[in-house]
Amino acid sequence: MKKRKKAVVEESVMCNLIAMVDIMFLLLLFFMLGADMGQRELAELVLPKADQVKPEDKKADVKDVYSTINVHHRYEEAGFTCAINKANGVCREPDHWRYAIRGREYTQADILPELQEAAAEAMETEIDPKAGQLLSRRKVLIRADLSAPFGDVNKLIELCGQAKLYKIEVAAAQPPPDEIGK
Amino acid sequence: MAGSSMGDEDNPVAINVTPLIDVIFCLCVFFMCSFRFKQLEGKFDTWLPKDKGNKNTVIQSDMPKEVRIALFWDKVAGKTIRRMGDREVRSDEELQNLIRDAYRDLVLANHPDAPVTIDAQGAVPWNEVMKVVNMCKREKIEKIEFALGAPPPQ
Numbered sequence: 001m002k003k004r005k006k007a008v009v010e011e012s013v014m015c016n017l018i019a020m021v022d023i024m025f026l027l028l029l030f031f032m033l034g035a036d037m038g039q040r041e042l043a044e045l046v047l048p049k050a051d052q053v054k055p056e057d058k059k060a061d062v063k064d065v066y067s068t069i070n071v072h073h074r075y076e077e078a079g080f081t082c083a084i085n086k087a088n089g090v091c092r093e094p095d096h097w098r099y100a101i102r103g104r105e106y107t108q109a110d111i112l113p114e115l116q117e118a119a120a121e122a123m124e125t126e127i128d129p130k131a132g133q134l135l136s137r138r139k140v141l142i143r144a145d146l147s148a149p150f151g152d153v154n155k156l157i158e159l160c161g162q163a164k165l166y167k168i169e170v171a172a173a174q175p176p177p178d179e180i181g182k
Numbered sequence: 183m184a185g186s187s188m189g190d191e192d193n194p195v196a197i198n199v200t201p202l203i204d205v206i207f208c209l210c211v212f213f214m215c216s217f218r219f220k221q222l223e224g225k226f227d228t229w230l231p232k233d234k235g236n237k238n239t240v241i242q243s244d245m246p247k248e249v250r251i252a253l254f255w256d257k258v259a260g261k262t263i264r265r266m267g268d269r270e271v272r273s274d275e276e277l278q279n280l281i282r283d284a285y286r287d288l289v290l291a292n293h294p295d296a297p298v299t300i301d302a303q304g305a306v307p308w309n310e311v312m313k314v315v316n317m318c319k320r321e322k323i324e325k326i327e328f329a330l331g332a333p334p335p336q
Contacts, residue, residue, distance in 0.1 A: 017199050024206045031213030048312040052319035053224025071308075090260060092305050131232040141225060144308045150253075151304020153311075154330045157230070166230040172312055174222040 045072045045145035050172035064139050065122040067165075070100040071144035071152055090147045097152050108155055115140075115163035123164075131166075139167040226315060228326070247293050248327075249284040251277070251314055253302035262310040278317050285323055297325040304330060 073085050074096050084091040091097075099106045106114060119136035128135045140160055144153045153170075160168055252265040264271040266284070271277045281298065288296040298318045302311055311328075318326050 017203060021199060021203060021206065024203065024210055027210050028206055028213065031210065031217055034219065035213055035217055047221070047223065048309040050224070050226070050312055050316040050319075052316050053226060055222070055224045090307055092255075092257070128232055135232065146307060146309035146312075148308040149304055150302045150306045150308055150311050150328075151330060153308055154304070154328055157228070157328070161230050166232060168228045168230055169225040170228050170312070170315075171223055171225050172316075174224050 044075070045070060045143065045148075047143060047171055047173040048146040049175040051175055053172045053174055055174065065137060066139050066141060067101065067118050068141045068143060069156060071142065071148045071156065072098060072100060073145060073147075074098055092149065094149075097148060099152075099156060108152070108159075111156070112159050112163060115159055115165060119163045119165045134164070135166055136164045137167070138165055139169060140165050141169045141171055143171040226319070247288070248296050249281060249288065249298040249323075251281070251298065251300055253300065253306045253310055253314070255303050255305035255307075257305070262306050264310075264314075274313065274317070277314070278320065281314075281317055281323075282321050285321055295325060297327045298323050299327045299329050301329040 073082065073091060074080060076082075076086070082091050082093070082096055084093075085096065099108075099111050101111075101114060101118075118140075119138055122136055122138040123134050124137050127133060142153060142156060157168055160166070250266070254263040254265070256263055264277060266277070266280050269280075271280060285296070285298070288294070298314075300311055300314050315326055
């Protein structure tokens with residue numbers, strides 16, 4: 001008597017990847033929207049916290065001509081290191097602090113031509129009656145590290161004044177709600 | 183895509199999703215590695231006066247017409263010393279109260295436009311200056327001036 005062969009049932013062990021693709025898309029979307037790719041982040045610095053700052057109004061800012069100047073400590077690189085800054089201390093070496101505009105670094109000695117050029121790109125059309133001269137309508141946002149020397153920030157404001165940039169703003173971080181008032 | 187209920191027999195053209203997953207995975211890794219949460223930032227307007235430049239201010243009258251806060255950098259201790267008049271101010275609350283009282287006195291003496299002058303040494307950390315600016319803003323003081331080069335405390 002012949003034995004009957006059992007029917008072979010082929011089981012599919014394919015993994016359903018669609019759910020995984022969905023989750024990865026969501027993750028990708030979250031990281032893409034959450035990432036801050038702004039040029040101001042080209043300088044790594046920690047802003048001082050202040051609860052009274054005006055929040056950024058991006059709609060209004062788009063209409064204005066803006067420049068952002070970062071005041072930061074020199075970065076660690078081959079041939080340069082600062083032990084105090086590395087230990088989150090307050091470094092007071094004058095040569096260790098830099099101004100940066102769109103990722104390009106300047107010192108007190110060479111930033112003035114850059115400021116003058118930026119000012120000239122957006123001059124007012126009429127002479128200001130108070131100042132008796134043409135001023136620039138460009139706004140300058142100064143983002144200084146919390147341990148930056150006041151002297152350097154003050155010098156930068158002074159240089160902006162020399163370059164006819166008078167619309168100066170200083171940036172600060174908004175503290176989280178639980179820290180306000182402390 | 184994900185909500186499809188079609189079986190393999192209904193869909194004769196199978197799409198190989200492996201390269202898609204590879205690419206998304208790479209993008210995910212890139213964004214995860216470069217990710218930094220956006221810090222909420224704001225700004226203080228510090229527009230420069232149009233009709234005056236840098237000047238050395240000498241107070242000549244007996245009655246002060248400004249609130250002057252001096253900040254000194256103690257190199258040895260590595261900290262900032264705050265003074266208002268002859269008084270050394272140790273806590274933030276104390277300084278806040280002193281600014282409030284001094285400004286109120288000036289308003290009562292018919293000087294509502296009197297500025298708060300932050301007279302700080304060059305080495306003082308920017309954070310300390312911003313703290314004082316923030317305190318002034320809490321008291322709704324809009325006129326804040328910066329002065330550089332305070333003499334060392336006696």
